[in-house]
Amino acid sequence: MNLSSRLRDTAARIGEKPAYFFMGESSTYAELDAAVTRFASGLEQLGVKKGDHIALLLGNTPQFVISLYGALRLGATVIPVNPVYTADEIGYILHNGDVKTVVGLDLMIPLAEKMHERLPKVENYIVCETGGDREPDRSTLSISPKMKTFTDLLAQGSQDFQGPELEEDDVAVILYTSGTTGKPKGAMLTHGNLYSNANDVSDYLKINEDDRFITTLPMFHVFCLTVALNAPLISGGTLLIVPRFSPGEIFAIAKEHKATVFAGVPTMYNFLLQYHEGKAEDLETLRLCISGGASMPVALLENFERKFNVVISEGYGLSEASPVTCFNPLDRPRKTGSIGRSIVNVQNKVVNELGEEVPEGQVGELIVKGPNVMKGYYKMPEETAATIKDGWLYTGDLARKDEDGYFYIVDRKKDIILVGGYNVYPREVEEVLYNHEEVVEVAVLGVPDPNFGEAVRSFVVSKNPQLTESELLEYCSEHLAKYKIPDRIEFLDELPKNTTGKILRRALKKQVLQSN
Template sequence: MNITDKLALTARENPTKTAYIFTDKETTYGELEGMVQKFADGLQKLGFRQGDHIALVLGNSPYYVIGLHGALRLGLTVIPMNPLYTPTEMAFMLKDGDVKGIITMDILIDKFIPIVDDLPALEYIINCESGNEVPESIKKDHLPTNILRFQEVITNGQFPFNGPKLVGEDLAVILYTSGTTGKPKGAMLTHKNLYSNAQDVANYLHINQDDRVIAALPMFHVFCLTVSLNAPLLNGGTIIILPQFSPTEVFRVARAYQATVFAGVPTMYNYLLQSVKGNVDSFSSLRLCISGGAAMPVSLLESFEQAFNVKVSEGYGLSEAAPVTCFNPLDRPRKAGSIGQNIVNVINKVVDEIGNELPPGEVGELVVQGPNVMKGYYKMEEETAAAIRDGWLYTGDMARMDEDGYFYIVDRKKDMILVGGYNVYPREVEEVFYSHPSVVEVAVIGVPDPQTGEAVIAYVVVDNSDVKEIDLIEFSKQHLAKYKVPQSISFLEELPKNTTGKILRKSLKDQVTNS
């Protein structure tokens, strides 16, 4: 079984059940399945074949659900991408990912103009109409002629569609994650990876056909993909799709549709807690809140639970594990500050530098084993061998386990910054700054931030005294997604270094801590 075959089965058994709600319009499983089949057939008529790669560069919408399952039904490999990425950031992933087609919004097509000539495998851009003013570039035909409307692909497709027989080891999704070297790595997730993790999460958290799950996390993020999208769809639940996170809208749809599950990153919980629109009645129908993507401060967790009278289950995951490995259980004590225990069918353990398991209380690297662990990194054999050793995925996160089998993250991957649940690697930001003609040296670090968990700040050495902070910030905005842009920039005569000349980020962090 896989997630798209399970969707077809649910649609046959419960065709009139509501699959999702978007802008207060309900769509049944039968209607969704019909569009998925026609979209898959429409793609096939365009020349897409099993094994081809297609990118989803979309915000939260029915387009995403239909596009994802239509592509998977045909046996395509889907590459979800953040629509906030700049052309520079998208170019590498689209080219490295051998993308044959892109599904995107009309208001985003401008982003592909600078890079489309450098994408030799690209044949089609499928345009989802947003209802907003379309870019001048489309009107002026600056892009290739192979631009089709999403609805046109569906209209050209036929129902029923009998796609290829998929097996568990077939590649389903490639998730690009920022590498410590600044070069993104494509984590290859199979149909087995996606199905097993979504079903195991659903079993662990008791997600079923009676649940109405608010999908406010971005769908391109694997947290949302598994917990808010696949888990409810596998079990006949209803997804309440929000185009973007808004505390006011979360409270509204929770009341209007008697939502039962909400999943978010700690930043979202902080905004909900601070919003004047919410009160204890706002989430009266919720049976469960789920937090992941970053560590949730214990004080925030306790304040949120007290304010809204709902329990928050904190968990842990990573793209390479599809993503969930741990969650605080619902039928046993929840431990604040812990990422919980092993979910069904997944084993976590803490090991030393040579891979030996450590006893409870000792700190080591967290490693994971289970049917959810990725196949490897796309076209990166050495990185795959380093990450998966003797059947265990090495997460790079330092952790400890207590006597009851609850895990605690002690430290994160070296130098990584978490901004609102999104990974930011300093090297990636530094490479952008180094491309500025006046920057001689740069070091990027993360500092605590009450709103986003951490904020990006940069220290630079320049050879031109006329260069100002605003100049460099504006420069970085041209090449980086908003959450990666430094919040502030400090100018130094020289960056701290060790005897070998390596820049000491820890020294800079210590200066911030002591200032």
């Protein structure tokens, strides 16, 4: 079984059920499956073959879903790309990923014009029309011989297309991880990886045909791809596709469509909590909220649950694991601050530097094993060998496990701050500051210090413009050992974030280094 064949089976079983709603429009499962088939057929007519690489430069749209499943049905390998990346960032991924076909909004045409000479392997540009009034004259473009519209491709596709046989080990998707150093690495996820993780997540969270899933996380990101797109679709649920996150829009859509599940990163929950017009009754149909992508501060989790009377199940994952390895279970007590227990079919373990499992309660590196673990990094055998050892994926995250099998992320291995030989975990300091009633957001990182090697630096967004650094430092001194107290607390209007809402510590660190 794979994602494409499961969609076909679902369409045959509940074809008239809504598969998604998007900006006032909707599609049944039968209509979605037919569009997927025609798209796959249209690609084949363009000369795209099984194993060819197709990049998607699309936001949260039905075209993303159709392109993804259509390419998979053809046996092509999909490379989702953040459409707001710069030309250099996109160019690197398209070149390194050996992309032959690009599917994107017509807004990408000027970018394609700029890059196409550097990308001779790209044979096709499939353009999704946005209906803008400033579209370029396509007949004058140098890429026009390679260009076709999404609408035309669907129209010429055949409904009789069957597609090739797909093996579990065939690469379905290559996800370029953002990484913290060097160029992004392409994690190769197979059909077996993606299907098993979507299926296991669906089972673990009891996702079913009655669920209406708010899909506002970026579809090009693995968190959304598995948890808020693939898992609902293989379960017969309905996607409520939101083009971009907006607190007001989330409350409105949840109320209008009686949403049952919301998935987001901690920053999204913070924005929803701070949104003054948000009412608990707007979210009363939610049976579950899911958090991932970054550790959620305990204070934020508790305040959100108290205000909106809904449970947040925090989980953990990474691109290389398709991505989910842990979730807080729904059939037993949730432990605040924990990422939960291993989902079915996946093993998590905490080990020391020698790869030996450490006793309960001790901190070590989290490693993962299961059918969800990637095949490897594209064209990077050395990196693959350093990351996957004896079938175990080394995550680079520091964690501990308690006596009940619940895991807790302590911090990123590389984010530890060494203050005079003492380890300081940024998350511990962040948790303290988040507990201050006038603090909205926090980021803590290590900065160079001539006396102690590193010092703790904190960046804070406050709801009270009168709050002072000395007040917060005094607050920290009541809850933290002296060496853990920030050397400085800087107030910002907002913290830098990527398109998934994850706080960019690297941008803050760069800011500090440039100011010194």
